[in-house]
Amino acid sequence: MKVEKISELTTNRLSVYLRCLNEIAAEGARTVSSELLARKFHLNSAQIRKDLAYFGEFGVRGVGYTVEDLRDHLKKILGLDKQHQLCIIGAGRLGTALTDYYRFSQTNFAVGALFDADPEKIGTKVGGIEIFDIKDFAEIVKKDKIEVAVIAVPAERAQAVLELITASGIKAVMNFAPVPLRVSDDIKLKTVDLTTSLESLSYFLAQPKNGNGKSVKPNVKVHRNQM
Amino acid sequence: MKVEKISELTTNRLSVYLRCLNEIAAEGARTVSSELLARKFHLNSAQIRKDLAYFGEFGVRGVGYTVEDLRDHLKKILGLDKQHQLCIIGAGRLGTALTDYYRFSQTNFAVGALFDADPEKIGTKVGGIEIFDIKDFAEIVKKDKIEVAVIAVPAERAQAVLELITASGIKAVMNFAPVPLRVSDDIKLKTVDLTTSLESLSYFLAQPKNGNGKSVKPNVKVHRNQM
DNA sequence: TGATGTGAAGCGGTTCACAGCC
DNA sequence: GGCTGTGAACCGCTTCACATCA
Numbered sequence: 001m002k003v004e005k006i007s008e009l010t011t012n013r014l015s016v017y018l019r020c021l022n023e024i025a026a027e028g029a030r031t032v033s034s035e036l037l038a039r040k041f042h043l044n045s046a047q048i049r050k051d052l053a054y055f056g057e058f059g060v061r062g063v064g065y066t067v068e069d070l071r072d073h074l075k076k077i078l079g080l081d082k083q084h085q086l087c088i089i090g091a092g093r094l095g096t097a098l099t100d101y102y103r104f105s106q107t108n109f110a111v112g113a114l115f116d117a118d119p120e121k122i123g124t125k126v127g128g129i130e131i132f133d134i135k136d137f138a139e140i141v142k143k144d145k146i147e148v149a150v151i152a153v154p155a156e157r158a159q160a161v162l163e164l165i166t167a168s169g170i171k172a173v174m175n176f177a178p179v180p181l182r183v184s185d186d187i188k189l190k191t192v193d194l195t196t197s198l199e200s201l202s203y204f205l206a207q208p209k210n211g212n213g214k215s216v217k218p219n220v221k222v223h224r225n226q227m
Numbered sequence: 228m229k230v231e232k233i234s235e236l237t238t239n240r241l242s243v244y245l246r247c248l249n250e251i252a253a254e255g256a257r258t259v260s261s262e263l264l265a266r267k268f269h270l271n272s273a274q275i276r277k278d279l280a281y282f283g284e285f286g287v288r289g290v291g292y293t294v295e296d297l298r299d300h301l302k303k304i305l306g307l308d309k310q311h312q313l314c315i316i317g318a319g320r321l322g323t324a325l326t327d328y329y330r331f332s333q334t335n336f337a338v339g340a341l342f343d344a345d346p347e348k349i350g351t352k353v354g355g356i357e358i359f360d361i362k363d364f365a366e367i368v369k370k371d372k373i374e375v376a377v378i379a380v381p382a383e384r385a386q387a388v389l390e391l392i393t394a395s396g397i398k399a400v401m402n403f404a405p406v407p408l409r410v411s412d413d414i415k416l417k418t419v420d421l422t423t424s425l426e427s428l429s430y431f432l433a434q435p436k437n438g439n440g441k442s443v444k445p446n447v448k449v450h451r452n453q454m
Numbered sequence: 455t456g457a458t459g460t461g462a463a464g465c466g467g468t469t470c471a472c473a474g475c476c
Numbered sequence: 477g478g479c480t481g482t483g484a485a486c487c488g489c490t491t492c493a494c495a496t497c498a
Binding site (some may be wrong): 002006011012014015018019042043074077078079080084087093094096097098100101102104105107108109128147148155156171172173174178179180181182189190192193194195196197198199200202203204205207 | 233235236239241242243247248266268269270303305306311314320321322324325328329331332334335336367374375380398399400401405406407408410415417419420421422423424425427428429430431432433452
């Protein structure tokens with residue numbers, strides 16, 4: 001076990017491992033080896049071991065990992081042993097869609113509040129969740145103990161919203177606005193840019209394909225970084 | 228100019244640069260230096276120059292880049308000089324939300340078709356776009372010249388859907404199902420995992436904060452990899 | 455024997471620093 | 477003088493390979 005800094009790539013994978021273990025558990029296995037996990041879910045066994053070893057010695061040499069124990073460890077490590085409140089800022093198309101999405105996905109996150117600046121929207125509800133005036137942001141965040149903010153406003157307003165979030169004391173932010181943001185470095189910011197993702201695919205389509213017909217590798221493989 | 232392989236990190240950034248240039252252009256600037264772009268949008272000037280240099284010598288030493296020219300180059304490189312048809316598979320909450328989102332974002336992508344297996348849904352419409360039977364996938368993809376597929380089905384069906392997509396000849400896929408997928412390596416697959424993203428934030432929240440009160444760096448900075 | 459945990463090697467991307475050119 | 481284009485240094489993550497231990 002190390003006391004190094006854990007990269008986000010590792011924490012992303014921990015979340016994936018947890019889901020894989022849930023599946024394994026549902027199939028009734030009591031123990032599992034890194035090798036089996038890797039084969040079954042297109043992962044790399046050395047990486048699984050290394051990721052886990054950052055947090056402790058969870059395995060037994062010659063045997064593998066106890067499924068139930070490892071699940072519990074991962075839940076604890078990821079902070080998924082408790083419920084978290086999140087809020088979504090921007091009750092437009094994307095904001096309401098995300099509300100619906102998170103509301104129905106059975107995770108440890110509950111949508112506690114929506115915020116918007118449009119007087120027409122304020123006071124109405126989306127799937128039972130009230131839309132509050134962005135002016136009351138800090139107050140409601142405090143009252144409802146909201147820990148995570150999701151930015152779903154247009155690009156030009158994202159930076160201002162991020163500053164509001166920062167001022168409120170929230171430390172974890174997910175940003176869907178397609179714009180690079182400045183943050184103070186005690187705040188965790190994750191940006192998901194749906195436009196950039198598509199345009200990057202578009203680049204791929206625009207490339208002249210190796211048209212020599214010699215389809216060298218009809219090989220199936222897992223790309224290094226799907227995410 | 229090099230003939231190296233371009234990484235996806237680079238193409239993602241090209242998309243960002245293009246948006247930044249649009250903003251710069253709207254402000255009326257005729258030329259721009261990598262240094263100015265970097266300062267204004269929290270990027271790294273050396274990286275901008277390197278990314279661009281993969282594709283040609285677009286700049287003028289001592290001057291910078293001509294905004295209009297560089298925009299045109301980037302559009303061309305990213306394949307954004309033409310329109311693309313995309314389809315969304317899975318007309319559940321996420322699928323319909325994405326349909327709405329892409330339908331209204333003014334990009335070069337148009338949602339041409341939705342697919343589902345549920346007889347209740349087939350034949351109905353979402354925002355003017357018909358939901359087709361997944362059984363007719365290959366046929367409709369061919370007829371409508373669809374180039375990009377978006378997977379918005381539950382995790383357990385994602386792999387099968389991906390194989391259907393592969394068989395249809397589509398080469399670019401965006402996956403929203405929270406599961407690692409196998410793909411043949413002539414297909415570009417991008418996975419956006421909204422659950423993993425949140426759980427990764429949760430990890431951050433679960434960490435004991437440097438509670439010594441000595442907030443050493445109230446520094447504002449841009450994280451290396453927001454995406 | 456068999457699978458973990460891990461030092462070391464490998465690899466790719468980022469940043470530096472400066473030569474080259476307008 | 478100023479800014480691009482780029483080799484080289486740097487850095488961090490992944491993969492290998494094996495010592496270690498049940």
